[in-house]
Amino acid sequence: MKKTYHVNEKGYYGTFGGAYIPEMLYPNVEELRQKYLEIMYEDSFQEEYKQLLKDYVGRPSPLFYAERLSAKYNTKIYLKREDLNHTGAHKVNNTIGQILMAKRLGKTRIIAETGAGQHGVATATVCALMGMECIVYMGEIDIARQAPNVARMKMLGAEVRAAVSGSKTLKDATNEAIRDWISNPVNTHYIIGSVVGPHPYPDMVARFQAVISEEIEWQLHEKEGRSHPDHVIACVGGGSNAAGAFYQYLDDERVNLIAVEAAGKGIHSGESAATSVLGEDGIIHGSRTLLMQTNDGQITEPYSISAGLDYPGVGPMHAHLYESKRAEFISITDDEAMTAGLELSQLEGIIPAIETSHALAVFDTRKFKENEIVVLNLSGRGDKDLNTYIDYFKL
Amino acid sequence: MNRINQKLQEDKKLLSIYFTAGYPSLNDTVGVIQDLEKSGVDMIEIGLPFSDPLADGPTIQASSTRALENGMTSELLFSQLATIRETVSIPLIIMGYLNPMMQYGIEAFCAKCKEVGIDGLIIPDMPVAIYHEQYQAIFEKYGLINVFLITPQTSEERIRFIDSISNGFIYMVSSAGTTGAKNSFGNTQETYFDRIGNMNLKNPQIVGFGISNHETFTQATNKAKGAIIGSAFIKHITTNGTKTIDTFVKDVLGDT
Numbered sequence: 001m002k003k004t005y006h007v008n009e010k011g012y013y014g015t016f017g018g019a020y021i022p023e024m025l026y027p028n029v030e031e032l033r034q035k036y037l038e039i040m041y042e043d044s045f046q047e048e049y050k051q052l053l054k055d056y057v058g059r060p061s062p063l064f065y066a067e068r069l070s071a072k073y074n075t076k077i078y079l080k081r082e083d084l085n086h087t088g089a090h091k092v093n094n095t096i097g098q099i100l101m102a103k104r105l106g107k108t109r110i111i112a113e114t115g116a117g118q119h120g121v122a123t124a125t126v127c128a129l130m131g132m133e134c135i136v137y138m139g140e141i142d143i144a145r146q147a148p149n150v151a152r153m154k155m156l157g158a159e160v161r162a163a164v165s166g167s168k169t170l171k172d173a174t175n176e177a178i179r180d181w182i183s184n185p186v187n188t189h190y191i192i193g194s195v196v197g198p199h200p201y202p203d204m205v206a207r208f209q210a211v212i213s214e215e216i217e218w219q220l221h222e223k224e225g226r227s228h229p230d231h232v233i234a235c236v237g238g239g240s241n242a243a244g245a246f247y248q249y250l251d252d253e254r255v256n257l258i259a260v261e262a263a264g265k266g267i268h269s270g271e272s273a274a275t276s277v278l279g280e281d282g283i284i285h286g287s288r289t290l291l292m293q294t295n296d297g298q299i300t301e302p303y304s305i306s307a308g309l310d311y312p313g314v315g316p317m318h319a320h321l322y323e324s325k326r327a328e329f330i331s332i333t334d335d336e337a338m339t340a341g342l343e344l345s346q347l348e349g350i351i352p353a354i355e356t357s358h359a360l361a362v363f364d365t366r367k368f369k370e371n372e373i374v375v376l377n378l379s380g381r382g383d384k385d386l387n388t389y390i391d392y393f394k395l
Numbered sequence: 396m397n398r399i400n401q402k403l404q405e406d407k408k409l410l411s412i413y414f415t416a417g418y419p420s421l422n423d424t425v426g427v428i429q430d431l432e433k434s435g436v437d438m439i440e441i442g443l444p445f446s447d448p449l450a451d452g453p454t455i456q457a458s459s460t461r462a463l464e465n466g467m468t469s470e471l472l473f474s475q476l477a478t479i480r481e482t483v484s485i486p487l488i489i490m491g492y493l494n495p496m497m498q499y500g501i502e503a504f505c506a507k508c509k510e511v512g513i514d515g516l517i518i519p520d521m522p523v524a525i526y527h528e529q530y531q532a533i534f535e536k537y538g539l540i541n542v543f544l545i546t547p548q549t550s551e552e553r554i555r556f557i558d559s560i561s562n563g564f565i566y567m568v569s570s571a572g573t574t575g576a577k578n579s580f581g582n583t584q585e586t587y588f589d590r591i592g593n594m595n596l597k598n599p600q601i602v603g604f605g606i607s608n609h610e611t612f613t614q615a616t617n618k619a620k621g622a623i624i625g626s627a628f629i630k631h632i633t634t635n636g637t638k639t640i641d642t643f644v645k646d647v648l649g650d651t
Binding site for chain 2: 018019021027172182185285293296
C-alpha cells in the first residue's frame with residue numbers, strides 16, 4: 001500500500017487523531033463523520049462553496065514573487081497571499097465551508113471558540129452572511145487583550161461569551177464551546193477553527209483549507225512551469241493554515257514541508273508554545289495528539305507573543321508529520337518573529353500577522369539554495385497586531 | 396465477586412455520591428469517604444481532578460481547579476487511598492478523564508487501583524470502541540468494572556451494544572448537558588427513564604447529572620436502580636464544610 005500522510009478510514013494519522021469524546025457528543029460527531037465527505041463533494045455544495053470563495057472571500061489569493069526578500073536570502077520566495085482574503089486571514093476558507101455544511105445538516109445555531117478573535121470574526125462573518133445565530137466563546141483574558149476583534153464580532157451580530165474557567169484563554173474557550181454542544185445536541189453546529197478536535201474535524205478543516213495548496217499548484221505552474229515547490233513554509237498553532245498549504249503535497253516527497261512553531265521566550269524558557277518539541281502524547285479536545293502537559297497529565301498553558309499560536313496542542317496531522325519526520329519543524333522566538341515581521345513590511349510593503357512573522361523568520365535561521373523555489377503561506381495580515389508591533393518597536 | 400456487583404444485588408435503591416479528591420482541602424479525601432459510608436451512602440465516586448473537564452459543569456470544574464491548586468495528583472490519590480480498605484467496605488469507583496490516566500500508564504493505573512481496592516472506573520472521554528479494542532483486557536485483568544454513559548440521544552442499537560460489553564451498571568445521563576444540580580425533572584426525563592427502564596437491559600441503570608435532593612432522587616430511582624449525586628454534594632461541602640455530610644445524605648434519602 002502506498003504510504004500516505006492523510007487521515008485513515010478510522011480517523012487517525014498514524015497513532016494520532018481519533019474521537020475521544022464523551023458519550024454526550026457521540027451522536028453529533030458521528031452524524032458529521034458519516035456525512036461530511038458526501039456533503040462536501042456534492043456538486044451543489046462545491047458550486048456554492050467555490051462561488052463564495054471567489055465572490056465573497058476574493059479568491060484565488062495571489063501567489064506573489066517576493067523579489068527583494070528573495071534577493072536578500074538568495075533563493076526564490078513566493079508568498080501565498082491569504083492575508084488578502086476577506087477578514088484578513090485564511091480562517092474564512094474553513095468557516096465558509098462549515099457554515100454550508102451546517103445548513104445542509106439542518107442546524108440553525110452556530111457556536112465557535114476563538115483565541116485572538118480571528119476565527120471568531122470569520123465565524124461571525126459567515127453567520128451574518130447566512131442569517132444564522134452565532135455564539136463565540138472566548139477566554140476572559142483574551143476578551144480583554146483583543147478588544148477590537150470582540151467589537152467586530154458584536155458588530156457582525158454575534159454574541160461573545162466569556163470563558164471564565166481554567167486559564168481563561170483559548171483552551172478554555174474550546175472547553176466551553178464543547179460544553180455548549182453537549183447541552184445543545186440537536187440544533188447546533190460547532191465550527192472548530194483549526195485542524196484539531198475529534199475526527200472528522202481535523203480532516204474536514206484540512207479539506208476546506210486545501211484550496212490554498214490547490215491554488216499554489218496551478219499558480220506556480222503558470223509562473224515556473226511546474227506545480228510543486230521545493231519547500232512550503234507555514235506557521236503552526238493548531239495547524240490549519242499549514243494543513244491547507246501542505247495538503248496537496250503531503251504525499252509528494254519531492255516537497256519539503258516546514259512547520260514553524262512559536263518558541264515564545266525560548267523553547268526551554270518555560271514560556272513557549274513549541275508543542276511538537278515540548279508536548280507528550282495525550283488527549284486534548286477529543287483528539288489524541290502531542291500536547292503540553294505536566295507529568296501528571298494536566299494540560300498546561302503555552303505562551304507566545306502571537307495569540308494565534310498559543311494552543312497547548314497541535315493538530316493530529318501535524319503530530320504525525322513531526323513523529324514520522326515527514327515535515328521539518330522549526331521553533332522561532334518572539335524576538336525572531338518580530339524582526340522578520342518588520343523586515344517583510346519594509347522589503348515588500350506587506351505587514352504580516354505575527355503568526356505569519358514566525359514563518360518568515362525561518363529565512364534567517366535556515367539556508368535555502370539559490371535555485372530552490374520556496375512558497376511561504378502568508379496566513380494573515382498584521383492590522384490586528386499593530387498594537388503589539390507598536391509596543392515592541394516603540395513606534 | 397466485585398463489590399459493585401454485590402451492591403447491585405441488594406434489594407434497595409442505591410445512592411452514590413461523587414466528590415473531587417483533594418477538595419476542599421488536600422487531605423480531606425479519606426475523611427469524606429469514611430463519613431459518606433457512615434451516613435448510609437451505598438457507593439462512592441472519587442473524582443480524579445483534571446485541568447480540562449469537558450463533561451463537567453461549573454461546580455465540578457471549580458472543585459477540580461481547587462483540588463489541583465491544592466496539589467492533588469494521581470500518585471497522591473493512590474497514596475491517600477493506600478489503607479482505605481481497612482476502614483471502608485462500600486464500592487469505590489474512580490471517575491476521571493483519560494489523559495491523566497494515560498500519562499500514569501493505563502496498565503499501571505489499573506494495577507494501582509486493584510492494589511488499593513478500587514472496584515471500577517468511569518472515564519467520560521474514553522470512547523466505547525477504544526475501550527473495547529484497547530483497554531478491556533487490561534481492566535479485566537485487574538478486576539475493574541468500567542462504567543459507560545448513555546444519554547437521551549443514545550440510539551437503542553448503541554445502548555444494546557454498551558449493555559453487552561458492560562458488566563456492572565450503566566450510567567444514565569439524565570439530560571443533554573454537563574454535570575450540575577437541578578431541582579426537579581420534567582416530562583422529557585420521565586419518558587426517557589421509562590423508555591430505558593422498559594428495555595430490559597442486563598445491566599442495572601444508575602441515573603446521574605441533575606440529581607440534587609430527595610425529590611430528584613426519588614424521580615430518578617422510580618425505574619432505575621440508583622442515582623448519583625455530584626455537584627449538589629460539592630456545593631454542600633463548599634458552603635458547609637465537611638462536618639455535616641450526614642445531614643446532606645439523610646435529606647436526600649428522606650431519612651429524617
